[in-house]
Amino acid sequence: MAESQLVCLEDGLMPAAVPESRPQFYYSEQHRAALEQLLTNGDGAFKSLLKEEKSQDFLSAREIKAITSTFVKYKQEEDDGGAAESKPKKQPTTDKREDSGSLRSTYWPQMSDTEVPPLDIGWPSSGLFKGVTRVSVYTHPPKESSPHIKEVVRKLIQESCKVVAIVMDLLTDLQILRDLFEASKRGVPVYIVLDELGAPHFLDMCSRMQVGVKDLQNVRTRTVKAVGLNLSSGRIPGNVQSKYMFIDGDKVMFGTYSFSWSSSRMDRNMITVMSGQVVDFYDNDFRELYAVSDKLDLFKEFHLSKPKTGTLSRAAVPKRPLAATSRFQVNLGDATRGDIKVPAHKYHNPKYLLALGQIPGPSTPLQDFLSTMQPPDPTEEPENPMEELENLPPAPSQTGKNSKKLKTPTKSKRSWWRRQKQDKTSEAVTEENTADEASKHTLTADDTSEAQDSGKKKKSTFRNIFKKNK
Structure with a gap:
């Protein structure tokens, strides 16, 4: 109304x-x-x-x-007078429920008492800022260096990855229908809201294409009525003139173009492709039309069995090369094959080699790396045991009051170690001194001649300077 x-x-x-x-x-x-x-x-x-x-x-x-x-007249059984003439009179009863059932309903709800149909196969999140609005206009016949409108529409459908939502009065173009079903096979949700008068033509073209279960798994189709005009004897229906396509939540195409062969070939049309914040208006408008629409069950129309709940067709992922960067990136189905090369794990991080006194470089075998981390042999005696004992840090247990003291060597042993150390240092000093004296006395004849020549040169330079001063 x-x-x-x-x-x-x-x-x-x-x-x-x-x-x-x-x-x-x-x-x-x-x-x-x-x-x-x-x-x-x-x-x-x-x-x-x-x-x-x-x-x-x-x-x-x-x-x-x-x-x-x-013009569509109201059905006779809905009219009180027609129902009274066609149906035989009932015997009066005392049941108030039977008497109230024959009365005409006067229920005028403020809101719909039916459930809103959900967008069950996915819908992109809305409410986010989508940037500055950008506009492109296309016409038929096309302007200079511009594609025709059907090419623009098909390209938008083929490049979609999140959702395709269409509101159209007539959807009968064979190529566009094929693009929509191919998008649904790729896992893209496809929602179609058609004019009630154009739905039979849509079903006719789908039957000619012989659509199957795989084509319809990610497709939801509904019909919507126009505003119309209700009169006392019947109703004048209207047509849905909204023609737009909502793509991926961030683009929209709208205009006078209907998705039919004759509209793309013979009629003059103009479409506008927009992106940006203005797209939120079409997002809300499609939700409203989808909520007030009626269901058009394609599985029932084409006598197909519905798939199980929760099994949606997704795009087939191509098999990647068997080489992987981790042991856990191999599929279970490929594990049975013998040509899989699984890389080895990293058992250590190169940066931790700095703590061990090593420079990170090319990876070494695991056994060689572990051999460097083995403790020294306890049977070997240290060269200077006294120095090692003095440089040892105190144990945590030594800080307490009840901690036990470490056993240290006696005074006699200390004096013996000191004498041994002094003897070794004195022997090393004497050896160095003797080596220096021997090197001084072992000059060759060439060295002496060179020294004499240098001395003569110095004397001559001093004489020349003395004469100049006089």
Whole structure:
């Protein structure tokens, strides 16, 4: 029902009449009465009523033909009078529930009492900032150095990776349908909301393509009605003229182009592709249309068995080369094959070699590395045991009061070690002195001649300086 009609149903509220000269003019009771005459008594009664009301004819010949051809009358069983005449009279009973069941419903909920259909196969997160709005416009026939509109649409579908949501009056283009089903096989959720009058044509093209279960696993299709106009005897349906496609949550394509062969070849059309923050408007609009739409079960229409719950078709991941960087990156299915080369683990980090006094370099075998970490042989005696004992740090247990003292050598042993050390140092000093004296006395003849020549040169230089001073 139109919003203006719902306003009239509210108690005690009668909107003021708006003249036709004002932009706010939308609904007229005279127009509604004229439509009633057109649908019940024909075109003559319609025009005569307009003359009596001194109103102009507001319908074109094409609109009159479309209204009279699409008008849908209410079913007779829904009418009280028709139901009373067709059905036999019941005997009066005392059960109030049977009496209330024959009454017409007067339930006008503020909100829908049915569950909202979920977007069960995935939907990108919204509410995030999507950047500056960018706009591109395409036409048919295309402008200079611009692709045609069908190419733009197919490229958007083929490059999608998160979601494809379509609101369309007519979806019958064979290539676009094939692109949508291929996207669903790749694991991209595909949502389609069609006009109720265009749904039969969509089903006809799908049956020609012989779609299967794999094609429909990630596809959800629903139909939506237009606003229409409700009258006392029936309803005038309308058409869904919204034509847009929502891609990956950050792009949208909208315009006059319908997804049909004739629209892309023979009609003049214009589409606009936008990205940025303005895309949130189309995100919300699609959710609203999806919530008020009716389910179109493609599995039931084509007599196919539904897959099990929770098993969605995903894109087949190609097998990667068997070489891996870790032992745990090998699939279980590939483990049975014999040509897998599993790399060895890193048993140590090279930076820890610095603590062991080694320079990190090319990796060495594990056995050689462990051999460097073995403790020294306890049977070997130290060269200077006294120095090692003096340089040892105190044990933690020695700081306590009740700690035991370490056993140290006696005074006699200390004096013996000191004498031995002094004897060794004195012997080393004497050996060095004798070596220096021997080297001084062992000069060759060449060395002496060189020394004499250098002495003569020095004497001559001193004589020359002395003469100049005089």
